Amino acid sequence: MRLTYPTALVLQALLDGHHHGFDVMDATGLPSGTVYPILRRLDAEGCVRSRWEKEGVARKEQRPPRRYYELTAGGRHLAGEARSKAIAMAQAGKRLVESEG
């Protein structure tokens, strides 16, 4: 699948243990209109799977249950790929900055 910068951010957030859509938004700073479509796409590609949190937990906090996402093996692989790409890009960016400086 296409690895855009926001997708890489979302994958990293999931890898870092942010499981809910809004938490991912908080962690990445991306708006909901960006995060959710990415989650849907990752879901459709089999990179994440989603589950609903236990009714009991939600009831204790007096709110509806939330959905949470976690990476599958494929998703973790993709996240790794995203990470190495990001590192490569960061290094390339660093060289660019240095050569201009």
Added chain:
Amino acid sequence: MGHTESLQRALSIVRLASRLVPSRLRDEWRREWEGELSAAAQPSASARQAAKAPPIVRHALGSFVDAFWIRQRDVADLQTIDDLRHGFRQWRQQAGFAITAIGILALSMAASVTAFSVVSQILLRPLPYQEPERIVTLFERHAATPGRLDVAPGNFLDWRTRATSFQQLAGVDPYSFDYTGGERPEVLKAVLVTEGFFDAFGIQPLAGRLFRPEEHTKGNNHVVVLTEHFWRSHFNGDPGIVGKSIPLDDGPFLVAGVVANDFQPHFQEYAPGDRDVYAAKAVEEYEPRIRASGYWNVVGRLKDGVSIEHAQAEMDAISAVIEQENPSTNKSVRAEVITLREHLVGDVRPAVGLFGAAVIAVLLIACVNVTNLLLARGSSRRQELAVRSALGASRSRLVGQLLVETLLLASTAGVLALALAHGAMRGLASFGPREVMWIDSLHVDGIAIAFAMALAGAVTVAAGLMPALRLSGVGLQAPGHRTMTGDRSQRHLRSALVVAEVAMALMLISGTGLLLRSFVNLVGVDTGFRRDNVMVIQMFAWDRNTGPAALRSYLDRVSAKVASIPGVQQVGAVQAMPFIESNIDIQGQMRLLDQPPPKPGDEIRASYNVASPSYFPVMGTRPLKGRLLEDRDGPNAPRVVVISEAFAEKYLRDIDPIGQRLEIRYQGRPAQFEIVGVVPSLRHERLDTAARAEVLLPFAQAPTGSITLVARTSVDPATLIETTKREIWTIDPMQTFYRTATLEELVDRTLITRRFALIVLTGFAALALLLAAAGLYGVLSTIASQYRKEIGVRMALGAAWLDILQLVVRRGLVVSAVGVAVGLVGVLGGARVMRRFLFSVTPTDPIAIGGAAMLMLTIAAIACYIPARRAAGEDPVQALRVD
């Protein structure tokens, strides 16, 4: 803004966005967003989150993007299903629209499916023979008489000897047998066939064998082949009958075999399949000399590689030689070669063409109407479409959605149409003209179903594409707002569609009017006789009454017996009975002895007939000149005849016929008769064929065994037929009856096809008229409502009720008048096609066409009046309040 308040707002945004999510995913989608938003709005959320988080309302707005994204993804595979669901929802909301559109389409599609099935199951039906394209039939054509004529045996025998184009050439001689093997003596419908008849078709028998060559010789020809239906009805399909004999006429006939029901060559039948047996024909000694009277059919198989054109050219040359050899009988007589298919269904083709045109017109009108309905409904859906397009639905997506909605309508209509077509075909099979081959086997088959499906697709594109393209073009700039130019162009478009509708409807109504006028003319034709309350009984009395005296005595006894039946007023007899199916036209050469001899080729060739004196009063015939045949014209009295008016006009123009002496070659030798009277010409075959030039001899002077009894009755003649048969059986228990009917029935039978055509076309025309009126009404209603403001202003400024009425009606009438004008051009263009269906009416008959135009305009005026009145009756204040 408090937590609760912003949560509520966020939740309502999500609810709104959820409308975009396909319904099967919607609940879960909403629950997810509600879960997140509620969690985010919790006061217990960490201080960091509370401080950093943008208002949850902003988060909630993102749900639109999410929802739309899901929808877009989903549509890839579920778009159509969703559109269908949407379509159904649309229907539920606008049931009136859906029912109207489906009804219109179903009716017109049913007509199309039926017409298509007639073509596929009758005109294009595969013939069950070997290489059927090589099978041909031959007829005679005479310069003086239009149409194909049956063949004289003498001509056939010459053709068979001389022609080289045919592998087989066989003659079919009409015949009937008296079958005495059953409970009651009965007449079998038969033909005698010469050698090679079955070979020409290349068929195999169902049981037993077909005829052997030696069986076509005198003395060996008491052999028959049964038809399957006779075999099943009389012998329970017992194969054991093959090789046995059955009693026919005066002797036993060997049953050689049985042919299957699908062998329907359609020779010498009144209706397809009306055949009991085929018998082997041995040519009689006298038959080669019969050239003037044609009553045989001829079938042949072309030799391999010989084209029908080649065969025709050869037959033309042979006909010319025969004409030279027999100038008196064969003047301008030609042989015509046609394919078997042409013989079987050629007559139906023009009618199918006419109906096909009518069906297409009705279908087009229906499509135009549905287009109009869709356009009209489109105005009320602009808002929805604008929102969809604003949310990112592409134009093709909207067109797709609108087309799927139309497809839903068309498919439902298609299913209904198949049911209706099933009914129509059952009706055709039972009540349609029986002369049409295979009409009784019409049914909805796989091809018809496939056609209906294809038709639904075609209708979808024809009716739905234009509205879809137009409606999908609405942009965001005008959500729910009408633009004047858009309205105007749409109005023009819809007006153009109505013009087309009116034009097509007018063509159909004119065509129907012409057929109606023809029918009225035809029914009003003076047949020369009174057709009410006459019983007709055709029988052959040769077998047990040999010689003139016996025949005279038999007729006298039978007549007296029948006359004694209560309800019978008078009984007569005739040889060639008008309008009876097996009405053989016996022509003879005649000579007027008191006139100068005619030029060669102009000799008198007229029909001769034999009648008893009371035949005339029973038929209601009065003499135009001289007297009728009377009882005093007995066997020993001077020989006399009466002639028909047509004979007098043709051969005795400007001469008083009474007292003229006529020499007729009668029973092989010339005899002299004196003309004592002229009677009105009696039509014999059909109302639309010319009356015969006929000479009528007194039965007593020319007794015959071919007798048709006619009886004038004081009660319904149909109720007396069985009694009459029983009474005649008291005189001769072996007597069979070839045909029994009422005279009314016989005449009516010849009108079946025309009446049927008239009914069908009237149905189409009525439908077209209704649809055109509905289309006009719809457009004017829209125009009137779009003009409400203008009307309001006008009325506020003092316009009278009548002015407004006129304003709207005028618009409608202008549109209709343009339609009528266009339609008239079409009517004149189609005149040539219509001509062959008409009788005593020109295809440009001003009464029929003018009447049609008046009717169309009247209906149009009514259709305009209703919306106009509504507009004019409105309160100006209300009208001005319109947005």
